[in-house]
Amino acid sequence: MEAVLSAGQTQPVTLTAEELCRRYSASVCRFAAIVAPNTGEAEDLAQDALLRAIRAIDSYDPRRGTPEAWLWRIVVNASRDAARRRQRMGWLIDRIGLITPRETDSVETLALERLRDADLVAHLRRLPERDRALLALRYGLGLDTGEAGQAVGLSADSAGKAIRRALARLRARLEVSFREP
Amino acid sequence: MSLDPLEQRLTHIELETPDPGRVSARVLTLRPKARRVSVFRVPAVGLGTIALALAVLYFVPAAAAALAGVPGGGDLLREAGLAGAAGKVTTVGAVAESSGYRITLVGAYADSERTVLLLRTSPSATPDFATMGLTDQFGRSYPMQSGSSDGRTGDLILQFDPLGWPDGTTGARVTLRLNSVHRFAYDSAARDWRNGPPVAGTWTLQASIGIDEAVTLATPSAGQLGGVTCTFGAARASAATIVIDVYMHGVTPDQLEQRIPDGGKGLPVFQLLLIDPSGDVVTQSYGLSPASQTSDGTVIHLVGFRSVPGNYTVRVVYQGVELDRVLRVP
Numbered sequence: 001m002e003a004v005l006s007a008g009q010t011q012p013v014t015l016t017a018e019e020l021c022r023r024y025s026a027s028v029c030r031f032a033a034i035v036a037p038n039t040g041e042a043e044d045l046a047q048d049a050l051l052r053a054i055r056a057i058d059s060y061d062p063r064r065g066t067p068e069a070w071l072w073r074i075v076v077n078a079s080r081d082a083a084r085r086r087q088r089m090g091w092l093i094d095r096i097g098l099i100t101p102r103e104t105d106s107v108e109t110l111a112l113e114r115l116r117d118a119d120l121v122a123h124l125r126r127l128p129e130r131d132r133a134l135l136a137l138r139y140g141l142g143l144d145t146g147e148a149g150q151a152v153g154l155s156a157d158s159a160g161k162a163i164r165r166a167l168a169r170l171r172a173r174l175e176v177s178f179r180e181p
Numbered sequence: 182m183s184l185d186p187l188e189q190r191l192t193h194i195e196l197e198t199p200d201p202g203r204v205s206a207r208v209l210t211l212r213p214k215a216r217r218v219s220v221f222r223v224p225a226v227g228l229g230t231i232a233l234a235l236a237v238l239y240f241v242p243a244a245a246a247a248l249a250g251v252p253g254g255g256d257l258l259r260e261a262g263l264a265g266a267a268g269k270v271t272t273v274g275a276v277a278e279s280s281g282y283r284i285t286l287v288g289a290y291a292d293s294e295r296t297v298l299l300l301r302t303s304p305s306a307t308p309d310f311a312t313m314g315l316t317d318q319f320g321r322s323y324p325m326q327s328g329s330s331d332g333r334t335g336d337l338i339l340q341f342d343p344l345g346w347p348d349g350t351t352g353a354r355v356t357l358r359l360n361s362v363h364r365f366a367y368d369s370a371a372r373d374w375r376n377g378p379p380v381a382g383t384w385t386l387q388a389s390i391g392i393d394e395a396v397t398l399a400t401p402s403a404g405q406l407g408g409v410t411c412t413f414g415a416a417r418a419s420a421a422t423i424v425i426d427v428y429m430h431g432v433t434p435d436q437l438e439q440r441i442p443d444g445g446k447g448l449p450v451f452q453l454l455l456i457d458p459s460g461d462v463v464t465q466s467y468g469l470s471p472a473s474q475t476s477d478g479t480v481i482h483l484v485g486f487r488s489v490p491g492n493y494t495v496r497v498v499y500q501g502v503e504l505d506r507v508l509r510v511p
Contacts, residue, residue: 029200
């Protein structure tokens with residue numbers, strides 16, 4: 001079970017399951033840590049995503065894009081399915097109403113200064129599934145909007161807008177939590 | 182392009198990530214092995230079938246008594262939504278004692294939608310969910326969906342995600358581990374049941390659970406709710422659970438989550454109910470999220486409790502209009 005990867009590389013590289021894990025497991029784990037609701041589920045998601053990628057390794061076609069784009073589509077689909085399983089059973093459904101984002105930099109800056117990373121991740125994990133995936137791809141993995149969009153089935157332009165909306169929703173949450181006693 | 186403060190924080194956020202080395206090791210162990218063509222393919226399939234049959238015999242407890250025979254077991258079954266599955270609940274009886282707390286795994290039930298553990302605690306206690314874990318014989322962990330406890334009796338019901346493959350076919354040997362509990366007692370000043378401070382300990386309880394197979398039900402016919410078409414997908418019922426997919430065409434999850442202003446919190450614009458033959462609402466859960474969105478609308482997975490055979494009603498309410506469809510459940 002292996003695939004020849006040549007996109008973006010001068011020499012074709014044969015990617016085995018071991019190579020795929022070696023190259024990408026850290027990034028997949030980072031993505032999972034952002035989108036999953038807790039560390040236990042993050043581990044399950046990372047495992048599931050990598051297993052799916054290994055099972056599909058023969059289907060990778062270098063003519064259709066980079067190995068990273070192929071992999072992130074699989075990883076995002078795995079996270080989407082995991083979210084669907086959770087949603088099916090009606091748990092972790094956050095019914096907080098959508099708050100109109102207000103751009104108040106001073107409040108945001110103040111809130112961010114006081115906010116621990118763990119709290120920021122907690123707020124991030126309460127965002128809708130697609131928002132989490134986009135922010136994880138864009139900021140957690142450092143993909144550009146085009147690459148992030150490709151993974152979730154959006155154009156670069158639409159992905160940029162979706163990321164801005166996701167940021168606005170996150171800001172709104174931070175602002176509410178900051179204003180609450 | 183410059184990043185604003187929030188984007189900068191997100192870019193450099195410190196995360197508690199799973200250990201890539203451990204995940205890789207597990208993935209490489211679990212990966213599918215390359216198939217070898219064999220002239221003994223047909224005998225191999227036969228042997229595989231025999232092995233699977235043996236596995237089923239190994240995992241499904243041979244003498245699973247009905248929990249209804251256990252004193253107070255009937256209440257536990259009703260509370261857990263297992264009233265219709267008394268004969269399918271495996272009596273376990275495993276006991277673990279630590280730090281003065283005795284926890285008994287009274288019974289267990291699993292179908293394609295949920296895995297339910299019925300426990301008794303003495304004195305009455307609730308687990309610390311953050312340190313609790315359910316795993317199967319393959320080391321896979323199952324997230325908890327919901328839990329409830331009765332401080333008067335010490336009854337504790339924990340519901341987890343459904344078992345994965347091949348557990349879902351063969352049954353599973355599961356292990357529940359608790360590392361901390363809270364004394365659950367009545368606070369007369371607050372007039373309510375409250376959790377006390379955490380009590381550390383080690384409670385490990387094991388059970389072999391068979392899977393209650395679901396049957397496929399006839400799909401109800403489509404209908405109209407105002408200008409919206411509602412269709413139904415796969416419907417299944419096990420002894421304890423009824424599930425059906427409901428499709429709302431041309432509307433998004435966001436639209437279904439809207440509320441009709443009523444001067445207060447507002448009324449939900451969309452509701453989905455499962456009603457049993459005696460008229461009681463037996464909806465367990467349904468949820469809406471962006472993941473519910475399909476190419477032409479929204480799909481909602483409805484889960485409800487089955488208590489008796491008969492005609493169950495699926496009621497879809499949208500913008501004040503009701504659509505009822507009957508599910509004939511054996």
